[in-house]
Amino acid sequence: APGMRGGGGDPFGFLTTRLGTLMKTFLIAAAAMLGAAVAQAQTPARAQANTVSPAYNWTGFYAGVNAGYGFGDQTTGFSGGDPYIQESTSGPGFPPGTQIPSGTANAKGAIGGIQFGYNFQTAPQWVVGVEADFNGLDLKGTADSTFRLGMGLGASQIVGLVANEKADWFGTIRARIGWVPEEKLLVYGTGGLAYGQIRQSVVFNAPPNFSGGSGTYGVGFQCSATGLGCFVGSSSRTAVGYAAGAGLEYAISRNVTLRAEYLYVNLGKTSTRASAVTPQIPYAPASFVANFGDFDFNVVRAGLNYRF
Numbered sequence: 001a002p003g004m005r006g007g008g009g010d011p012f013g014f015l016t017t018r019l020g021t022l023m024k025t026f027l028i029a030a031a032a033m034l035g036a037a038v039a040q041a042q043t044p045a046r047a048q049a050n051t052v053s054p055a056y057n058w059t060g061f062y063a064g065v066n067a068g069y070g071f072g073d074q075t076t077g078f079s080g081g082d083p084y085i086q087e088s089t090s091g092p093g094f095p096p097g098t099q100i101p102s103g104t105a106n107a108k109g110a111i112g113g114i115q116f117g118y119n120f121q122t123a124p125q126w127v128v129g130v131e132a133d134f135n136g137l138d139l140k141g142t143a144d145s146t147f148r149l150g151m152g153l154g155a156s157q158i159v160g161l162v163a164n165e166k167a168d169w170f171g172t173i174r175a176r177i178g179w180v181p182e183e184k185l186l187v188y189g190t191g192g193l194a195y196g197q198i199r200q201s202v203v204f205n206a207p208p209n210f211s212g213g214s215g216t217y218g219v220g221f222q223c224s225a226t227g228l229g230c231f232v233g234s235s236s237r238t239a240v241g242y243a244a245g246a247g248l249e250y251a252i253s254r255n256v257t258l259r260a261e262y263l264y265v266n267l268g269k270t271s272t273r274a275s276a277v278t279p280q281i282p283y284a285p286a287s288f289v290a291n292f293g294d295f296d297f298n299v300v301r302a303g304l305n306y307r308f
Contacts, residue, residue, distance in 0.1 A: 055183050056183040056184050056251055056254075057121050058119045058120075058121045058127045058178075058180070058186060058251075059119055059120050059121045060118070060119060060307050060308060061116070061117070061118050061307070061308045062116065062117060062118075062119070062257070062305045062306060062307045062308065063114070063115070063116040063117075063305065063306060063308075064114070064115055064116070064257075064303055064304050064305035064306060065112075065113070065114055065115075065303065065304055066111075066112065066113055066114070066115060066133070066135070066259075066261075066301045066302065066303035066304075067110075067111070067112040067301060067302060067303075068110075068111050068112070068261075068299055068300050068301025068302060069108070069109075069110060069111060069299075069300055069301070070107075070108065070109055070110075070111045070137055070139045070265075070297045070298065070299050071106075071107065071108040071109075071297060071298055072107050072108075072139075072296055072297030072298055073104055073105065073106055073107070073141075074104070074105045074107055074141060074143065074165055074292065074293055074294070074295055074296070075102055075103070075104050075105075075143070076102060076103050076104070076105065076143040076163045076165075076290050076291065076292050076293060077100075077102045077290075077291040077293070078100040078101075078102065078145050078161050078163075078288060078289070078290055078291070079100060079288070079289050079291065080100075080287075080288060080289070081273050081274075081275070081286070081287030081288050081289045082217060082219045082286055083214075083217045083219075084212075084213075084214040084216075084217040084219045084220070085149075085219075085286050085287065085288060088149050088150050088212065089147065089149060089150070099147075100145055100147050100161070101145050101146075101147060102143075102145065103143030103144050103145045103161075103163060104143055105141030105142055105143040105163070105164075105165055106141050107139050107140055107141030107165060107167075107297060108139065108141070109137055109138035109139040109140060110137065110138055111135050111136070111137040111139070111299055112135060112136060112137075113133055113134050113135030113136060113171075114133065114134055115131055115132065115133035115134075115303065115305070116131070116132060116133075117129055117130055117131030117132065117176070118130060119176070119178075121180075124180070125179055125181070126177075126178070126179060126180070127176075127177070127178040127179075127180060127186060127188070128175075128176065128177050128178075129175070129176045129177075129178075130173070130174070130175055130176065131172075131173075131174050131176055131190070132171070132172065132173045132174075133171060133172055134169070134171040135169060135170055135171065136168070136169050137167055137168070137169060137170065138168075139166065139167040139297060140164070140165065140166040140167070141164075141165055142162060142163070142164050142165075143162075143163045143164075143165075144160060144161065144162045144163070145160065145161045146158065146159070146160045147159065147160075147161075149206070149212075157206060157207050157210055158207075159204065159205065159206045159207075159210070160204070160205045160206075161202065161203070161204050161205075161274075161288060161290070162202070162203045162205065163200065163201070163202050163272075163290045163292070164200065164201045164202075165198065165199070165200050165292060165295060166198070166199045166200075167196055167197065167198050167199075167267075167295070167297075168196075168197050168199070169196055169197055170194060170195065170196030170197075170265060170267070171194070171195055171196065172192060172193060172194045172195075172243045172263070172265070173192050173193045174190045174191055174192030174193070174243060175190065175191060175192055176188050176189070176190045177189055177190075184250060184251040185248070185249075185250050185251075186248070186249040186250075186257075187246075187247075187248055188246065188247055188248075188249065189244075189245075189246045190243075190244065190245055190246065190247070190261075190263075191242070191243065191244035191245070192242070192243060192244075193240070193241075193242060193243070194240070194241045194243035194265050194266070194267060195238065195239065195240045195241070195267070196238070196239055196265075196267050197236065197238055197239075198236070198237055198238075198239050198267060198270075198295050199234070199235070199236045200234065200235050200236075200270070200272045200290070200292055201232070201233065201235075201272070202231070202232070202233045202234070202272050202273075202274035202288065202290040203228075203229055203231065203232050203274065204229075204230050204231030204232075204274055205227060205228050205229065205230065206223045206230050207223070207227045208223070208224070208225050208226055208227045209223060209224070209225060209227070210223040210227055210230070211223060211280055212280070212286070213280035213283045213286075214283070215283075218283050218284055219279070219283050219284050219285065219286040219287075220276070220279055220280030220283035220284075220285075220286055221276030221278065221279060221280055221285065221286045222276070222278045222279065222280045223278075224277075224278070229277065230276065230277060231274040231275060231276050231277065231286070231287065231288055232274055232275070232277060233272050233273045233274030233275060233287075233288075233290075234272065235270070235272045237270060239267035239268050239270070239295065240267070240268070241265065241266045241267040241268045241296075242265075242266055243263050243264065243265045243266075244263070244264050245261060245262045245263035245264055245299070246261070246262055247259055247260060247261030247262065248260050248261075249305070254307070255306055255307045255308075256304070256305070256306060256307070257304075257305045257307065258302070258303070258304060258305075259302065259303040259304075259305065260301075260302055260303075261299075261300075261301055261302075261303060262298070262299065262300055263298070263299040263301075264296065264297075264298055264299075265296060265297055265298075265299060266294055266295070266296040267294075267295045267296070268294060268295065269291075269292055269293050269294050269295065270292055270295075271289055271290060271291045271292060272289070272290050272292065273287050273288070273289050273290075274287060274288045274289075274290065275287040
């Protein structure tokens with residue numbers, strides 16, 4: 001019949017081949033799209049996993065600033081600086097004289113400074129390190145004593161000694177050992193060397209025109225018309241001692257930490273001599289000695305550190 005061809009071929013072979021090719025292409029494309037969708041779905045989780053910071057570690061160098069308050073009580077003992085004054089205050093044969101009482105200075109003042117150091121976290125919960133600091137301070141106190149000074153049998157006058165102590169700066173070099181109860185909190189103890197500048201002065205005040213002298217001992221004094229500042233003396237020293245304390249430090253970020261700290265500082269003891277401004281002619285100047293006890297004080301301060 002017109003329009004038809006005879007022969008032995010499959011009239012649907014071409015169509016079957018085309019459908020198979022299209023099916024394979026569709027399956028490959030679908031698999032690719034499914035893989036891309038799965039990868040895209042997993043990307044936020046992977047990114048989040050990659051941005052999670054590791055556990056906080058305290059190892060490293062740091063530097064910072066601190067500010068706080070210092071306070072302490074220093075006891076000062078007084079004595080005669082020569083045999084004449086010694087006998088005039090407590091020796092036999094001078095009943096009016098009395099042993100010079102000691103005085104206590106209530107020293108206090110503001111403190112501020114800098115610190116720097118290094119920490120090493122030796123185990124998950126232990127940190128060791130070393131720290132140095134240098135601080136300015138306005139720590140000062142006054143100790144006074146009122147007593148009778150006997151110039152001879154039955155004769156005495158009420159007089160007074162005033163001792164002043166002042167510290168202008170101090171520094172420490174200390175070891176630290178700490179425990180980490182949780183990764184951003186450090187609880188530590190510390191101790192080591194302390195040093196600082198201490199200034200001391202002593203003034204003896206007496207009644208106007210008060211005087212005394214001894215030919216036996218070759219010393220004497222002549223107070224002015226006011227009697228104030230009859231004996232004066234001062235000293236300044238760079239003292240060396242020790243410091244010990246404890247504190248808490250908390251990391252508010254990877255590089256910044258806050259701390260609260262207590263320190264006990266002891267800079268040792270010394271003495272200062274106050275000599276008569278005007279000796280009684282022809283004698284040498286008489287004198288008193290202020291025996292300053294340990295210059296020790298407590299420090300309570302807060303600090304801010306930057307970790308490098």
